[in-house]
Amino acid sequence: MTPELLIGSVTLFILSIFLGFELITKVPSMLHTPLMSGANAISGISVVGALYGANVAFEGGSTSLSGLLAFLAIVLAMINVIGGFAVTNRMLNMIAGKNKKKED
Amino acid sequence: MEFGEWISIGYLISACLFILGLKKLGHPRTAPSGNKLGSMGMLVAVLTTVTDMYLEGGAEWTLIISGILVGSTIGYIMAVKVEMTGMPELVALFNGFGGAASALVALSESWKYIENPELSLPTGLGLEVLMIAAGLSALVGWMTLTGSILAMYKLKGGVEIFGKWFRTPTWGPSYLNYIKILLIGLVIVLIYLSISDPRNEDILYSIIAVSSILGIILVLPIGGADMPVVVSLLNSLSGIAAAFTGFIIGNSVLIVAGSLVGASGLILTFIMCKAMNRTLPDVLFKSFGGSEKVSLTRTKVGSDAEEVAMMVDGAQKVIIVPGYGMAVSQCQHQVKEFADLLQDRFDTEVKYAIHPVAGRMPGHMNVLLAEANIPYDQLIDMEDINSEFPECDMAVVIGANDTCNPAARTGEGPLAGMPIIDADKARTVVIIKRSLSVGYAGVDNDLFYEDKTMMLFGDGKKMMNELNAAIKEL
Numbered sequence: 001m002t003p004e005l006l007i008g009s010v011t012l013f014i015l016s017i018f019l020g021f022e023l024i025t026k027v028p029s030m031l032h033t034p035l036m037s038g039a040n041a042i043s044g045i046s047v048v049g050a051l052y053g054a055n056v057a058f059e060g061g062s063t064s065l066s067g068l069l070a071f072l073a074i075v076l077a078m079i080n081v082i083g084g085f086a087v088t089n090r091m092l093n094m095i096a097g098k099n100k101k102k103e104d
Numbered sequence: 105m106e107f108g109e110w111i112s113i114g115y116l117i118s119a120c121l122f123i124l125g126l127k128k129l130g131h132p133r134t135a136p137s138g139n140k141l142g143s144m145g146m147l148v149a150v151l152t153t154v155t156d157m158y159l160e161g162g163a164e165w166t167l168i169i170s171g172i173l174v175g176s177t178i179g180y181i182m183a184v185k186v187e188m189t190g191m192p193e194l195v196a197l198f199n200g201f202g203g204a205a206s207a208l209v210a211l212s213e214s215w216k217y218i219e220n221p222e223l224s225l226p227t228g229l230g231l232e233v234l235m236i237a238a239g240l241s242a243l244v245g246w247m248t249l250t251g252s253i254l255a256m257y258k259l260k261g262g263v264e265i266f267g268k269w270f271r272t273p274t275w276g277p278s279y280l281n282y283i284k285i286l287l288i289g290l291v292i293v294l295i296y297l298s299i300s301d302p303r304n305e306d307i308l309y310s311i312i313a314v315s316s317i318l319g320i321i322l323v324l325p326i327g328g329a330d331m332p333v334v335v336s337l338l339n340s341l342s343g344i345a346a347a348f349t350g351f352i353i354g355n356s357v358l359i360v361a362g363s364l365v366g367a368s369g370l371i372l373t374f375i376m377c378k379a380m381n382r383t384l385p386d387v388l389f390k391s392f393g394g395s396e397k398v399s400l401t402r403t404k405v406g407s408d409a410e411e412v413a414m415m416v417d418g419a420q421k422v423i424i425v426p427g428y429g430m431a432v433s434q435c436q437h438q439v440k441e442f443a444d445l446l447q448d449r450f451d452t453e454v455k456y457a458i459h460p461v462a463g464r465m466p467g468h469m470n471v472l473l474a475e476a477n478i479p480y481d482q483l484i485d486m487e488d489i490n491s492e493f494p495e496c497d498m499a500v501v502i503g504a505n506d507t508c509n510p511a512a513r514t515g516e517g518p519l520a521g522m523p524i525i526d527a528d529k530a531r532t533v534v535i536i537k538r539s540l541s542v543g544y545a546g547v548d549n550d551l552f553y554e555d556k557t558m559m560l561f562g563d564g565k566k567m568m569n570e571l572n573a574a575i576k577e578l
Contacts, residue, residue: 001230001354009351009359016347016360019123020367027130027375029485030458032466035129036336037195038139039369042122043202043343045146045361049209049353051153054167063167065219069212071167077205078175079182080198085143086183087194092136094188094474095467 034091041084047077111159114152115357121145122361126368149357188475189434192465196256196335199342203248206345206362207315210241211308213352218303225302232299237351239295242308243288243315244345250319252338258323259331261432276325281389287318322388330387332465333376337384340369379460381512381522402548404540407558409567412534413574415558419497421453422446423489425527426473429503429537431463433564436476439502442568443478445575455482457489457499457525459507490526499530503537503564509549519547533557536567 053070128138157163343365350358446452508527512519
C-alpha cells in the first residue's frame with residue numbers, strides 16, 4: 001500500500017458518498033421499501049471480496065479456516081444479492097406492473 | 105500490456121450499472137429496469153472477479169462455485185417463498201446477511217495472518233490501513249448483523265420458542281446511550297491495539313463481541329413503528345461495511361458500490377424520518393414509543409357489523425384508510441372483497457387513502473393491496489386524496505391510528521406537524537381496531553370519540569369478515 005493508492009481509494013470513497021447523496025432526492029413513498037431492498041442487494045458486493053478470500057486450495061482434503069470463513073461470506077453475500085434482487089423484483093412487479101396495465 | 109491488467113475495467117462498468125440502477129429505482133416508471141441494471145452490475149462484478157482470479161494463475165473452484173450455488177439457491181427460495189406480509193422482515197434479514205458477509209471477509213483476511221505465522225504482514229502504512237479497515241468493517245458488519253436480526257424479530261412482534269410466544273422487548277433507559285458511546289470508544293481502542301499486535305486473536309474476538317452487543321443495544325430501545333427507519337439505517341451501514349472491506353482488499357468496486365449504498369441509504373433514512381415528522385437522533389436516542397402512555401379516561405361504545413352494513417348501503421363514496429393493523433391481521437383480501445361488494449351491490453365509488461408511513465414500511469400498504477389485486481389507480485397518496493374527504497360518505501379506517509389522529513393538527517405533542525389523512529372530515533367514520541388504546545405515538549385519538557364515528561372493536565380480519573357477511577345479508 002502506497003500513499004498514492006490510499007489517497008486514490010479515499011478519493012473514490014468520498015466522491016461516491018457525495019454521488020450517493022445526490023442520486024436519491026425525491027422518492028415517492030411507495031418506492032421506499034423497494035429502493036431500500038434494491039440498495040441492500042447492491043451492498044452484497046462484498047461477494048467480490050469473499051471470492052478472492054475463498055480462492056484457496058484443499059490440502060489433504062481440508063482447507064484453511066480463513067478459506068472457510070470466506071466461503072461462508074460468499075454464501076451470505078449471495079443470499080443477500082439474489083434474494084434481494086428477486087424480492088425487489090417481486091415488489092416492483094406488484095406496484096409498477098399494475099401501473100403498466102392501467103396505461104395500456 | 106497484457107489482457108489481465110485491463111480486467112479491472114469490468115469493475116468500472118459494474119459501478120456505472122449500480123449508479124444507473126440506484127438512480128432509476130427512485131422513479132416509479134423506471135424502477136423495474138433500475139433493479140435489473142443493479143443485478144446486471146452484480147453479475148459483471150462477479151464475472152470480472154472470477155476471470156481475474158483465473159488469469160492471475162488459476163482459480164480454486166470448489167469453494168467458489170459451491171458458495172455461489174448454495175447462496176443463490178437459498179436466497180432465491182427465500183425471496184420467492186415469502187408472503188408479501190412478511191417482506192419487511194425478509195429485507196431486514198437479507199440486510200443482516202450483507203453486513204455479516206463484509207465482516208466475514210474482514211475476519212478471513214485477518215485470520216490468514218493468524219493461522220499462517222510464516223505469512224509476512226504488510227508493513228507501515230499497509231498494515232495500518234489493513235487493521236483499521238478490517239476493524240471498522242468488523243464493527244459495522246457485526247453490528248448490522250445483530251441489529252438486523254433483532255429488527256426482524258421486532259417487525260414480527262415476537263419469537264416462538266418451543267411453542268411459547270415471547271414478545272420482542274423494547275427497553276432503553278437513557279443511560280444506554282452513554283454505554284453505546286463507551287462501546288464505540290472501546291472498539292476504536294481495540295482497533296488501535298490491533299495495529300501493534302495484528303496476530304492477537306483475543307483482540308479480534310473482543311471486537312466481534314463488542315460490535316455484536318452494540319448492534320443489539322442500538323435497536324433494543326426503538327419502538328416497532330420506527331423499525332423501518334432503523335432497517336433503512338442498517339442498510340446504509342451494511343453498505344459502509346462493504347466499502348471498508350474494499351479498503352482491505354484494495355478493490356475499487358467494493359468502495360464505490362459500498363459507499364453509494366451507504367450514502368443513498370442514509371438519504372432514504374432521512375426521507376423516511378421526515379415523512380413521520382421525526383429526526384434521526386430522536387428515533388435513535390429518545391425511545392418514546394412503548395414507554396409512557398397516556399392513560400385513557402374516556403370510553404366509547406362499540407358498534408356492530410350489521411349497523412355499519414346498513415350505513416354503507418346508500419353511501420356513494422367510501423374511502424378506505426388502511427394501516428398497521430391491516431398488515432398485522434393480513435386482511436387485505438377481505439378488504440378487497442368488501443370493496444367489490446360495495447361496488448357491485450350499491451354502485452359505490454371506493455378509493456384507498458395511503459399515508460406515506462402507514463404500515464411497517466413505507467409502501468407496505470401499496471404492496472399488500474396490490475397482492476390482493478386491488479387496481480393500482482384506486483390507491484391514492486395522502487396529499488391527493490385529502491381534498492376528497494369532505495364529499496366522502498364514509499371513511500373506513502382499518503387498523504390505523506396515528507396517521508389519522510387530528511391531534512397532529514394542534515401543533516402540540518409528539519404528533520405535532522405530522523401530515524395526517526383527513527378521515528375526520530368524512531360524513532361518517534368507521535374504525536376497525538382492537539381497542540381504544542393509544543397508537544405508537546402514545547397520543548389519545550379524538551376521532552374515536554366523535555359522534556359520527558363508529559368503532560368496530562376486533563381483529564381486522566374477523567371484523568372485515570363479519571362486515572362482508574352483514575352486507576351480503578342486507
